[in-house]
Amino acid sequence: ADLRTLADYEKRAEMHMTPDVWRHVQEGAGRGITLAENRAAFDRIGFLPRAMADLDGDTGIELLGRHHAAPILLAPLAYQRLVHAEGELACARAATALDTGMIVSTLSSIPLEDIAAAAHALARDLGKKPAPLWFQLYLQPDREHSLQLVRRAEDAGYEAIVLTVDAALKPAGITLPPGVDAVNLAGMPRPRQTSVPGGKILLGTPLAQSAPGWEDLAWLRGVTRLPILVKGLLLGDDAARAVDEGADALIISNHGGRVLDGLPSPVELIQNVAESTAGRIPLLLDGGVRMGTDVVKAIALGASAVLIGRPQMHALAVAGLPGMAHMIHLMRTELEAAMAQLGCPTCALLGPDRLVALSR
Amino acid sequence: ADLRTLADYEKRAEMHMTPDVWRHVQEGAGRGITLAENRAAFDRIGFLPRAMADLDGDTGIELLGRHHAAPILLAPLAYQRLVHAEGELACARAATALDTGMIVSTLSSIPLEDIAAAAHALARDLGKKPAPLWFQLYLQPDREHSLQLVRRAEDAGYEAIVLTVDAALKPAGITLPPGVDAVNLAGMPRPRQTSVPGGKILLGTPLAQSAPGWEDLAWLRGVTRLPILVKGLLLGDDAARAVDEGADALIISNHGGRVLDGLPSPVELIQNVAESTAGRIPLLLDGGVRMGTDVVKAIALGASAVLIGRPQMHALAVAGLPGMAHMIHLMRTELEAAMAQLGCPTCALLGPDRLVALSR
Amino acid sequence: ADLRTLADYEKRAEMHMTPDVWRHVQEGAGRGITLAENRAAFDRIGFLPRAMADLDGDTGIELLGRHHAAPILLAPLAYQRLVHAEGELACARAATALDTGMIVSTLSSIPLEDIAAAAHALARDLGKKPAPLWFQLYLQPDREHSLQLVRRAEDAGYEAIVLTVDAALKPAGITLPPGVDAVNLAGMPRPRQTSVPGGKILLGTPLAQSAPGWEDLAWLRGVTRLPILVKGLLLGDDAARAVDEGADALIISNHGGRVLDGLPSPVELIQNVAESTAGRIPLLLDGGVRMGTDVVKAIALGASAVLIGRPQMHALAVAGLPGMAHMIHLMRTELEAAMAQLGCPTCALLGPDRLVALSR
Amino acid sequence: ADLRTLADYEKRAEMHMTPDVWRHVQEGAGRGITLAENRAAFDRIGFLPRAMADLDGDTGIELLGRHHAAPILLAPLAYQRLVHAEGELACARAATALDTGMIVSTLSSIPLEDIAAAAHALARDLGKKPAPLWFQLYLQPDREHSLQLVRRAEDAGYEAIVLTVDAALKPAGITLPPGVDAVNLAGMPRPRQTSVPGGKILLGTPLAQSAPGWEDLAWLRGVTRLPILVKGLLLGDDAARAVDEGADALIISNHGGRVLDGLPSPVELIQNVAESTAGRIPLLLDGGVRMGTDVVKAIALGASAVLIGRPQMHALAVAGLPGMAHMIHLMRTELEAAMAQLGCPTCALLGPDRLVALSR
């Protein structure tokens, strides 16, 4: 069978991963309600097309002072070497080749410096401007260590810091095989949940205390001049506060349904967040984006761009760098087709007036 | 098992097609949401019957100056020889035998002149008036070629031009086997999507520019005196504009769910279109019509007639001309039974007051 | 496995019937939407119980001047010998033994006189009053024949005439095996759908003209003094008219989903009918009644009693007379349990205030 | 496969029970609509999290004058020796070890005195205060016997009486194997449903008369000074009356969907009950609680605590005492994680403002 869609890659990917890794990549928290909802929310949205429209345009957008060829970025994913030996290097090169922004995880399995170097080298070879490269930060128990990570990202040429705030207490979920590790954190202590029988379990333990708070965002704002994105907010109140605390953009996300089961889908909530933040900063979202039409829906509801998570692991597992490049290309082709069939040849033309709830 | 319904033909058809052709015929765009919705929208509509009504009447209607024995026509389908050697000829003859209108596709696999000749010859043999025959036009990149198609259709005795506006950018979706081709377009260049790596994909390419626009409808209106139907509109605004630009009738359609996944069903939208066009022209619809009760629902919501798409391919594949004739007969028999059981023996008696949303 | 519910009988029944008979008994029209809806409508209704209520009471009701031990009757079913050699005789005897009313079909496979005689004989043997026995009338093309049927029913001691108005145009749906026939109609011509190629199909044919109209009800009212029930109405308008024309009770029914697919469920519509008829006559309903809780729901919504259709065929096929008796007993036991658990020990205490829509 | 959730225990449990016991434990009344609804109602509720909240707190609550480490208790379950030889003893010891309240059934398969003794002995051994132990009372046909049960419970150190009012007429549903019995009722007559053919079935029989009424609650209030909880109410009216009659707390319950199919879920109804009782007494609920997030939802809607039913049988069957202890620990760990991820580190912070209906 051909690989014509991201769904084809997903189907094919299972046989390229160990059962443990497959489960780890795919799984949702609890009964998987949020995981399913991330897809279902897109599927409930229908289109109201403009017939016979002029189709002159392109998918380009401006974001945090940079041009993006399409409103699509690669979400931060820990340990990409779980599914392919080249891991984050393959991703970074494919992203460069297709002019697509990439967000590198604190938990990358290749040192953050090497990933940036690979991307920049390829851009030089291809004679093009490097694609935007951002660093995703998980706060460390010791602030000094968090600061080290930020400085290393700055030095390596990352263009923004993405502070993830929704997953501090998520258990690892997989035993890392030999050769795969959180190399960026070498030498730093790793927080773990340990409970004394009859004693405290999580609330009121040091682990809970190490979860990010508003004061951490203020601290981060104070130590770097890079743009800061906060990833993992869902509601208008929190979003407005993040803007007040100095965030430059937000990534509306429920962490791909991996943390708290029962969270609604970002695409369901984004209009609400957009109202609360009133255009003060760009909003991105992720969770369940699998087709060009999903991108159109997110943009039409107020997102500036979307992130793609698990499909990276699928494409990487199936075919490494070329798989990643192909997957990105498929998304962009589908996006253009959807915009054309909708009669909206630029992102700016996409608005809620082009959407309708499907009666299902 | 007997062939007692169109569903029986569909089930049986799979083993009469190659897997590729079966997939091509059946498939919907994306995740098939629109494809499923086309059926589900009919299934959500319930009936409010009149008991013990007088049942004197018939299913006949007048459309664009012509009598139709029932409000059912054959939708244009490309390449009918994919499923049966006699292809469009078998359809045209079955349509003639059962007094049913047929719309011949630009992409027919038999020359449009031969199809019309076969229909007219059979009508003569049977000593009856030919059934209405319309020509479906896909605009060609070169207007001269589009004009040639229109002139050929006029000369061959087609009684209307159906301009399809929703599928210009749809990829072919199948590699044509030997002996099956777009014979009407012999000698004309075929537009194809070609993308330079790193270059434009679709938006802003010549392919996108060749998609039909309002000026094309105006042009068509200027070059032919045949009635013009626009096929592939879904919304009231566009419908009203099409009427203003000279369309004589509209076919509300999402192309059988084959183009943009997420489009609502025509049967869901037709009342809205009817309001916008306020009875100025007849409205037809297609997508998911599979039973007599579906026809009743469409008519009750404001359609003048419906088109049947895929079931043609199923019947043709299973049993050629007799299959087609049987399929049309089943639809008409079911339609009469449904009208009788509803207590409405003429199409004019069918209105929204006889329908109710089922709580499912 | 035990036979503890009507669902158990249904599961078991399949292996006691030929595939053709099984399909004939079970099938719904079209896609089976109404058939499924008949069950789903019950399943959507929830209960609001009264805790710690007094449970003194019983399930008895008065109907057309007669006492019924429970608000449950046997619906008319054609050809019960299709599933058991004793056919209607077994039913009539079981009904007598359990003091349950039975409606004998025009299309019974045992002469209507013999059925009544069997019931009366058993009542005598058991030293009890016979259970109510009604005759279901399908109008015959020739009024004289209809009148003969009515007279025979009167003479045989039937206590009411049930005029079925919703199935005149329903095709037979099964080829009767040897030994099973419409014995009551011996010597009468049977209407059949015959269509000339190219000619009329149903509307405007003699078959359509023979369907029951309001004038037929008036005629029937004129020729018999037995109470008349009209079976097969669904809407308030028609119900009110039937009362005006002299009906003594109505059976709200969509013929078990066997006629027009898309009809709503009787249980969904009965409140509306009750409003239109304003208590002038009793309303019964059938379609999908399978459990004691279903009876409770129907009564709470305004029905005086319910009819049970297909479960008769299941019980009869599995175990003949004892099966029928057991099936009726199960329904009555479940009904008492449901009323007790709801805290409503009489039918009069059941009202819509004890129901709630389940959010599903 | 690991045992990481209560669902894992449930899956595993089937092979540790005989088919009869498995069916008995799992089954719901009727078509299982209420059983399914008990889960579905939780699944329909979504979360509105507070980001970056302070996570200092714990899950403790006060209930009827006692501290509970978490708002989770063990529901009364008859005959726990059906699934494990140690039965209620294992439960009582696990509950003690994990500081979790337990409600012992009238129908326990170990004498109520022995269960209490085992719990108290282990608490002494572990040097801790015993966890709360309540006695669930099924009224006996003879009031003297009910009084004996209450006195024995008081004497054995039970701290509250739970009067179950919704299951008096539920048939046993299983034939007890040798060695499993209602040992507390030794020497007392057991009420049974016995119906004379043609006679009364349930309504108006002695069995129906023995069902608990409001006068029984008044009587119980008069004979004991222990707190009384009424278990098995669902609606505000009845709840308010129970408070008036002297109940100290209520357990909103549909008996795990085992009695009347069609009852709504407690979690769906609790806000309504809370309004009717206006905070006069604590409300507990049970039915379908299987995850930490379910506890959060129940508390946020107004419950003071929840009861866990079937999972006890699953854990007990799979691994006896350690299984029970592990199951309780999993629930508590999940509860803490859910509260943390929601940003609400104490039960008091959980309110309806943190919930949202999921659009499914």
Ligand SMILES: Cc1cc2nc3c(=O)[nH]c(=O)nc-3n(C[C@H](O)[C@H](O)[C@H](O)COP(=O)(O)O)c2cc1C
């Ligand atoms: C295997 C895996 C690892 C992830 N690792 C991280 C991570 O290290 N940092 C982070 O912020 N988000 C992480 N996420 C969340 C993603 O960034 C993203 O929010 C999510 O995958 C989007 O949903 P999708 O997978 O449905 O596209 C991870 C997700 C997955 C599936």
Ligand SMILES: Cc1cc2nc3c(=O)[nH]c(=O)nc-3n(C[C@H](O)[C@H](O)[C@H](O)COP(=O)(O)O)c2cc1C
């Ligand atoms: C195999 C296939 C080929 C089609 N070819 C054409 C075509 O050439 N021109 C056109 O206007 N529509 C074409 N259509 C769309 C149909 O005319 C019609 O809109 C659609 O099939 C209706 O939906 P249904 O198949 O559910 O009845 C095609 C559809 C199918 C399934």
Ligand SMILES: Cc1cc2nc3c(=O)[nH]c(=O)nc-3n(C[C@H](O)[C@H](O)[C@H](O)COP(=O)(O)O)c2cc1C
């Ligand atoms: C096999 C079969 C035969 C039937 N025959 C008759 C009939 O002769 N006359 C009639 O009025 N209704 C007839 N009905 C309809 C029933 O009286 C009744 O309306 C229907 O079965 C109720 O639905 P249920 O089967 O879901 O209980 C028949 C139904 C079935 C299933």
Ligand SMILES: Cc1cc2nc3c(=O)[nH]c(=O)nc-3n(C[C@H](O)[C@H](O)[C@H](O)COP(=O)(O)O)c2cc1C
């Ligand atoms: C096997 C079994 C036995 C039960 N026995 C009793 C009982 O003796 N007394 C009682 O009040 N409730 C009894 N219940 C009901 C439970 O106390 C509780 O209400 C119900 O199980 C909660 O639903 P859940 O199983 O979904 O958690 C029983 C439930 C089950 C499954």
